[in-house]
């Protein structure tokens with residue numbers, strides 16, 4: 001590959017060499033079997049991104065226990081031996097193309113569109129409506145039930161077990177999801193966390209559960225296994241949310257996850273993109289700040305198919321990697337296109353005409369060709 005683009009230069013996270021700075025962002029495709037077992041089609045899907053030259057793939061959020069964690073129907077899990085074997089096929093196919101792959105681990109909390117009685121830090125009804133295209137439940141979210149301290153311990157065990165299974169399944173690491181309004185972000189956010197125990201109150205208390213999960217995963221992993229974390233200001237059900245105290249909140253959040261042992265920080269900027277949501281309300285750049293504060297590798301996100309922007313972020317040391325979501329879905333070979341100066345196909349929401357699954361995309365692509 002040509003080395004003229006900063007995004008095409010080599011890098012590393014922990015001991016893992018990574019061929020370029022282009023990362024596949026985690027994207028839920030609701031394409032697993034009904035019991036959450038990843039399919040052969042998913043293995044083929046992920047291997048295409050490795051073949052297409054992405055330095056690192058972050059596989060979609062997998063649920064971590066069989067109690068309250070599952071977000072959507074046909075979401076993959078990492079709870080049973082069958083889940084683990086399904087994911088093993090995915091990692092083997094990716095590795096056959098010399099790919100690197102990390103599994104994201106997620107608990108839905110109050111945003112579950114799957115479980116009968118969603119559980120969350122506090123009994124606060126989530127804003128907005130359930131996402132379309134992800135299972136049969138739609139409309140308003142119910143008021144969740146409050147997690148007991150025993151439930152919290154079980155959640156921690158679920159993340160740890162899932163991380164151990166990810167090691168067995170051949171992943172290069174896990175990414176702990178504390179973003180976009182899901183469970184760990186519900187703990188982080190004062191609007192959704194009204195607890196008066198050690199997990200509520202101060203921001204240090206509200207980030208505690210995420211840190212305990214990171215610490216457990218890190219302490220129970222071999223040296224070459226990566227434990228990253230995903231954070232965001234915006235939420236799936238509130239795309240205009242900003243950390244209320246800007247850089248002061250960022251200092252506590254980034255500092256805490258780094259102290260807990262996170263190997264990288266991935267800052268999601270969904271919907272309105274990097275220029276909007278990777279900045280505080282008073283315009284401080286968060287990816288650059290995370291890097292300076294912690295010294296950890298940072299992954300920037302939000303519209304990174306704009307390669308000029310992505311190149312400048314890497315060249316100006318605002319981040320170490322950029323992750324690409326929607327545009328990657330129709331350009332599994334985007335890194336190769338960038339290297340050969342070929343045009344990248346624009347993403348269109350029409351792609352979800354038949355649904356969000358990989359099979360629905362394939363149907364749409366066949367239709368678009370005819």
Ligand SMILES: Cc1cc2nc3c(=O)[nH]c(=O)nc-3n(C[C@H](O)[C@H](O)[C@H](O)COP(=O)(O)O)c2cc1C
Nearest residue numbers: 025026027028060061268269270302303324325326
């Ligand atoms: C269909 C779809 C599914 C997604 N699923 C996840 C997910 O499982 N975990 C996550 O952290 N973010 C998820 N996201 C957010 C993306 O990782 C990414 O942050 C977002 O699309 C913005 O990046 P982009 O501008 O490159 O699309 C999803 C986004 C889309 C479009």
